[in-house]
Amino acid sequence: MSRTALVVDDSISMRQMVCHTLSRAGFQTIEAGNGAEGLKQLDGAGRSGKRVDLIITDLNMPVMDGIEFIRQVRSLDQARYTPVLMLTTESSGDKKMQGKAAGATGWIVKPFDPARLVEVIGRVLP
């Protein structure tokens, strides 16, 4: 059975690139343009009995940013233990640390190498 990933990013091109990479790795993908939309997607997936196996999120987004999104994801029963990867260009640790504190599993630095992304996902998802 194929697995499902939720990709949250306000940049359409970035979202499409991540989704393309994920679909090549056998994932079904759901997209959202910001944290609030991401929560809505999670909620929708939960209602239709769909399991989201992985969440990849940008940090800088309008309406609801990635940090707040991660925090709220961690308060949801169905997503408490879902691996959450942050997509970040911030190489200085501040944002990353905030994300970790909010409950992120790890981060991927933009620009990302698709093969590397797949490899990293392989690690967080047994």
Next chain:
Amino acid sequence: MSIDLSEFKDVFFEESADHLAAMETLLLELEAHPEDSERMHAIFRAVHSIKGSAAMFGFDEVVRFAHGFESLLDDMRSARVRNTAVLTGLLLRASDLLQSLVAAAKSEGGPESGGLSAAATALLGEIDAARGGAVTAAAVAASAAKGEERRTRNLEVHFTPEPGIFTTGMDPLFVLRDLAEAGSGYTAATYVSGLPHLDALDVSRCYLRWTAHLATDRGDDEIRDLFAFVEDGAEIKIEDTSPAAALETAPAAAAVPVAAQAVPPGQPVDSPTVRVATAKVDKLVDLVGELVIAQSVASQILEHFTMERLAEMREAFVNLERNTRELQERVMAVRMQPLAGVFSRFPRLVRDLAAQTGKRIALETGGEETELDKGVIERLADPLTHLVRNAVDHGIERPADRKDAGKPEQGVVRLTAHHESGNVIVEVADDGKGLNLDRIRAKAIERGLVTAGENLSEEEIQGLIFRPGFSTAEKVTDVSGRGVGMDVVRRNVEAMSGTVTVHSRHGRGSVFRIKLPLTLAILDGLLVRVGTEVFILPLISIAESIRPRPQELRQVGGGGEVVMVRGQALPLLRLHRMFGLEGAEEDPTAASVVILDQDNRRFALLVDDLLGQQQVVVKSLEAHFRKVDGVMGATILGDGRAALILDVAGLIAIGGGRSLAGVLD
């Protein structure tokens, strides 16, 4: 598995264009609300987003500049740097340059073409200064160093994982393997001193720690990123053990220019794209579904057909027809885009022009949501720009003059759009001084456009400004320049099957009104027959059709003919003669005359017969043949024959004079 992401470049360029356009609007709004943090954040995100995706495609110059730009915006949004008018100017220039850099990346000419790289460096300098100097200077230098010649360092990395690391599904070995790949000469020592006595050993705990050595050109941050998943509770220390002397060695050999590197792989293919609301696509999918059902119903009836089922068959076809028509309309709707895309460029233009001319002008827009065919929208930008420039330059007066005239010092240019009976009307209005009829008339006489004795209505005089070679500006200004006049606006608009008119009141202002068809791809036409040929006339240009009585036909001097229609003499053009056709009806009283109306100019066109109205799909003739005066395009008729679609404005222009014979050969 190799995954190629280059196909997403187009998405990136489109998205960047949107970001840049939105940014400009936001920057201009920011001028009025310098402390608005929402706008500030939105601008930051736009630049940040462009930087992120640009890095994916290796557009280094875009990334380098966006990084500096973003730093300034970050300072501003966190209120480390206060917004000022000067700063807004700088931000606008930065946004322009970012746009050029993205454009250079798109054309694959590289940033070196046109000295963009130097411009970027210069502007980054200004940005530094704005940020209070030196802040980014170091950062830019560092990132430049990062991009060009990265220094190799010897690192010692200490890693003590969190003891519970195995329970999180992580394996410290992953990190060590990544570390080995991050540089050369990797060696690692494993410290087992933390291992407890066998009795006390918990197999789910990690008691080991490591120290790795490697030579790498990656920065500390990048090395630290390798630990992204094992960081929690872990101890990670990175030390530079390079010999001090290594810091001094200027790597002269490494500084070999990387100039003649990438050969651009041919011309980039610029395939225009349309972004479509998902709802529109969903509706199409629904309709196609219905169409398939209707079609299968029809074929089922056909399979077991008896005459008794004729009514059923007919109904099935009615369904098919309805679905097909709706599908056609919906597909056309896909090409429809809101005018907001064009309108959004004007706030900036007006701001800059007002600053240049020392006038105070507010731009008001309305009806941006009005949709038009994508092709029309793209071609509308130029004429519209010209009209707005004119309104600013010639229309609106200087503040002092306005005050003298008892008007508010700030002038208003209003840009609006709305639907009107199957057309879209776009208006550029100003509350400036209006057209000076006396001067227009004098100029027209001077230019030989009209004679001194000619009796002209107000409307006719105003219409003169659209004639070729007319310019009323007292002196050539920086803004509207010389040569290109209103006649070009008119030509551009007419090329889109539109019309442009002006209504002006002296001292009160002018309204330029552009009337455009909703789409260029489909046209409501009247099919007419001439001899054995069928032509199509755009329904929009047709006033009426008549069969003249003999006493309504007159011969005039120079071999011309006129038809009297309700007391008005209209020139009669014989279509068969214009196209050199044989076998056509020569006697107007036995044929049909179509009265055509274009820009309030009327004339009569002689054809053999009217065949009926039909929607036709316009195929460009130019793409396959060449531009022919009087012909707008061609179409395929229901019976498979090709027919020419006539261009009424063109027909008037050649007005019975020149023969079109030969076109059909």
